[in-house]
Amino acid sequence: MKNFSVEQFLKELEVLVNIDSGLGANEGTNEVGMLLSRQLTERGWLLERHTVSDKCGDCFVLKNREAEHYDVLMIGHIDTVFPAGEALRRPFTRDEKRAYGVGVLDMKQGCLGMVWSLNALPTEVLEKLNIVVIFNPDEEIGSLYSRELSDSYARISDYALVYEAASDCVTRCIQRKGMIRYAVDFIGKAGHAGYAFENGGINAVNEMAYWICELAKYHCEETGTTVNAGVARGGQAANIIPDHAELVLDVRYEKISEMEKILAALDELAEHAKAKGVGLQEKFRRATPPMEPSEKTYALCELAKAITEDMGYTFKLKKRGGLSDANHLSACGCATLDALGPTGDFDHSEDEYLELSTIQPNLEFTCRLLTKLAEKK
Ligand SMILES: [Zn+2]
Numbered sequence: 001m002k003n004f005s006v007e008q009f010l011k012e013l014e015v016l017v018n019i020d021s022g023l024g025a026n027e028g029t030n031e032v033g034m035l036l037s038r039q040l041t042e043r044g045w046l047l048e049r050h051t052v053s054d055k056c057g058d059c060f061v062l063k064n065r066e067a068e069h070y071d072v073l074m075i076g077h078i079d080t081v082f083p084a085g086e087a088l089r090r091p092f093t094r095d096e097k098r099a100y101g102v103g104v105l106d107m108k109q110g111c112l113g114m115v116w117s118l119n120a121l122p123t124e125v126l127e128k129l130n131i132v133v134i135f136n137p138d139e140e141i142g143s144l145y146s147r148e149l150s151d152s153y154a155r156i157s158d159y160a161l162v163y164e165a166a167s168d169c170v171t172r173c174i175q176r177k178g179m180i181r182y183a184v185d186f187i188g189k190a191g192h193a194g195y196a197f198e199n200g201g202i203n204a205v206n207e208m209a210y211w212i213c214e215l216a217k218y219h220c221e222e223t224g225t226t227v228n229a230g231v232a233r234g235g236q237a238a239n240i241i242p243d244h245a246e247l248v249l250d251v252r253y254e255k256i257s258e259m260e261k262i263l264a265a266l267d268e269l270a271e272h273a274k275a276k277g278v279g280l281q282e283k284f285r286r287a288t289p290p291m292e293p294s295e296k297t298y299a300l301c302e303l304a305k306a307i308t309e310d311m312g313y314t315f316k317l318k319k320r321g322g323l324s325d326a327n328h329l330s331a332c333g334c335a336t337l338d339a340l341g342p343t344g345d346f347d348h349s350e351d352e353y354l355e356l357s358t359i360q361p362n363l364e365f366t367c368r369l370l371t372k373l374a375e376k377k
Pocket residue numbers: 081106140347348
């Protein structure tokens with residue numbers, strides 16, 4: 001990358017990091033979105049600003065031209081996991097090797113890196129590729145409100161590039177587990193424990209326990225599926241038949257077929273509860289598909305590998321257990337590469353940092369990748 005100045009990058013990053021854009025900081029999220037967008041609109045990119053909910057900031061969509069089909073979708077989230085006020089309490093700092101601050105790694109660096117990489121691209125690359133850039137405001141709450149919009153672009157894009165931080169310097173990700181979050185209340189009928197056969201008591205805790213045991217059968221190292229009964233509560237006293245129990249599940253899986261199995265199991269368990277006379281109050285059910293690599297993804301990986309080795313690094317991939325926008329975008333059918341931002345560690349904590357030496361190589365990688373994709377066209 002020509003004329004790369006880490007100092008200038010950090011100066012711009014400092015501004016972004018010092019603006020709160022977490023929960024309850026919609027204005028700050030919008031300010032971050034505008035600052036990033038402006039760098040592209042000044043160069044002729046088209047900006048669409050979508051209000052997706054009043055519970056988060058706006059979603060910023062930028063295109064180098066209007067098109068019915070995009071070669072590349074690039075995405076980064078401008079929200080952080082921290083509450084409003086955190087940036088004031090813990091502003092951006094840096095030393096020789098690292099930068100610190102709220103969302104410095106997750107993922108304001110990735111968003112800024114996207115902009116910098118695009119601005120460093122030769123005109124002929126931008127002429128050849130139709131690119132759509134999305135800064136979404138709600139990834140840390142599961143992209144609840146922006147998902148539909150970004151998926152609509154993923155369905156008309158060949159490649160999706162996601163700028164979560166790399167692990168190591170340039171270790172990428174093509175595989176993330178999917179997740180089911182499920183919360184349900186069991187409604188039984190209270191009664192004296194000594195007269196259970198006569199008083200019509202229905203034990204809500206027993207039904208919950210049955211569910212936990214049945215679902216645990218899917219917890220399997222071989223398939224990579226984990227079933228975690230994270231919250232299981234119920235009952236009041238030993239001699240009372242409990243009329244209420246509460247279960248919250250977190251299930252993760254590598255394959256969409258596993259997701260479908262678990263969803264079917266939940267439906268079967270609901271039938272079981274009904275047969276036992278236990279009422280159910282489903283409070284939350286959300287299933288996110290896994291990021292599962294396709295043939296197209298492996299072909300993109302080959303290209304990424306060649307570029308990485310050409311730059312003098314070893315290409316590595318790492319599976320991740322946490323979700324990102326790559327989960328739902330890849331399920332739309334585009335070849336998806338994640339962990340394209342510079343690296344660091346300890347995101348979602350006060351110790352979060354960005355490794356300064358990894359900024360330039362990662363920006364360079366994106367430039368080279370987009371150039372190759374343009375050449376291939
Ligand atoms: Zn995060």
